[in-house]
Amino acid sequence: MSLDHQKVKRIVEGALFAAGQPMKLDKLAALFLEEEELPTEMLVDALNELKQDYAERGVMLKEVASGYRFQVQENIGEWISRLWEEKPARYSRALLETLALIAYRQPITRGEIEEIRGVSVSTHITKTLLEREWVRVVGHRDVPGRPAMYGTTRQFLDYFNLKNLDELPSLAEIRDLDTINAELELVQMGMDPNGQLDVEEISDSEEENEEGTAVAPVEMEAMESESQAADSEQEPAAESAQAASDDAADAESDRAEQEQETKLD
Incomplete structure (x- = not known):
């Protein structure tokens, strides 16, 4: 049939x-x-x-x-x-760059990623990628320490609407991450519900620290000025006291001489 x-x-x-x-x-x-x-x-x-x-x-x-x-x-x-109240997942630029390197250079080790990016890859980034099942350990490099090699998964292809890795855009076609993030509804800066690092908050904190260190010298200078002013006020008083002491000593000496002369007479 x-x-x-x-x-x-x-x-x-x-x-x-x-x-x-x-x-x-x-x-x-x-x-x-x-x-x-x-x-x-x-x-x-x-x-x-x-x-x-x-x-x-x-x-x-x-x-x-x-x-x-x-x-x-x-x-x-x-x-x-807009049917869902929760905000879409947001990822840092470092995470997206790490994911891109794994996708295009796989299999690749964490050390090789760090060498290319010039900065260390945090454990939080690899943990997030593994938890999302976008990457997996595909083997170990045959070098001392046998570091794990990472590759992308089928879930990665599904999420980014790819049938296979051949559909990845060529490096020449890749635009800046800002444009890519906008299309994927990903945010480079910000904090996700799990407490991912907020780049803007770090910037604000650094500015506050800079302002704090800028204020400290001013306060020290003010204290030094007040101390110098106090010293300046104390110097004339000390000179006056010394002069009065000298006058008293001279007067006592004159009185003693007069008494001695009276006895001789």
Whole structure:
């Protein structure tokens, strides 16, 4: 018993919506019994027609690494995202640069990433990438210490709407991270709900520290000026006291001489 093309198309459409996750061609084919005699070409034709049918709708049929899936059209994502109150995940520039190096240079070790970037890779960055299942340990470099080598995962391809690594843009086509982040709804600076480092807060803190160190010398100078002023006020008083003491001594000496002269007379 063979199925007509339109029914196959509706079955595939319903399966992709019901699955809630990407489905590969073999999984879709497994929905049909052997006696239903479904040619692979008919399944592929149904998928291609569904792509065309949904091209101008609110959702689209997209093939990613894990298979085919329906997803929101990119040009209306801004409005659909308002259905959820939570903010989208936000990542630092350092994390995005590390992820890019793993994607383009894989397999690559942490030390090699640090050598290219010129700064150390924090444990928080590698932990975040591993927890998101965007990267995984694919082996160990055969050098002293046997450092872990990192590579991207199928989840990475799915998240960034890629079928395979060949679909990564060439390095010549990559624009600045600001533009990429805007398209991916990623934020280079800011703090996520898990307490990721906030670049702006660091800048504010540094400015406060700079202001604090700038004030300290002024306060010290004021204290020194007050001390000098006090010393200046004390100097005339000390001179007056010394002069009075000298006058008293001279007067006492004159009186003693007069008494001595009186006794002689």
